[in-house]
Amino acid sequence: MYIESLEIKKNKELKPCPFCGSNEVVLEWYIHHADQRRVRCLCTNCMAMVDAGWWQNEWQPIQAWNRRVPAPRNWIEAAIGKQWLWPPTRTGRRDGRDQYSIKWADGTEGDYYIDYDSETIETIWEEPYEK
C-alpha cells in the first residue's frame, strides 16, 4: 500500500512516547487510498505508531496514543532500557497527582507524574512544571 504523507502536526495533548520517552510525537495526515485522508500518531524518534487505518479525526489517534495501562516497574525498565532505582522521591503534587523524581541506574534522573500502587505503575509521563 502506498501512503502519501500530507501533513505532520504537533499537538500539545500528546503524551511523550511510552517506549523511548521522546516528546517528538506527531500527528500525521496521509492519503490512504483514492483521496481518502486518514490520521495517525507516531514517535519520530523510535517510530512507535498507532494507526487504525480509518481514523479521520485527530482526537482518535490522540486518545489511542495517550492511553496508558497499568504496568509493573520491570516493564517500564525493559521498555526504556534503564534500571529504575526504587523508590522514587516524592517532590510535590499537581492536578491531584503526586509527582516524583526518579533516578535511573545510568545516573540520569527526571521528574515524572506517577500513579502507583506499590510497584505497579499506572501512568508515567514526563511533564515540564514549576519547581
Ligand SMILES: [Zn+2]
Ligand atoms: Zn518513541
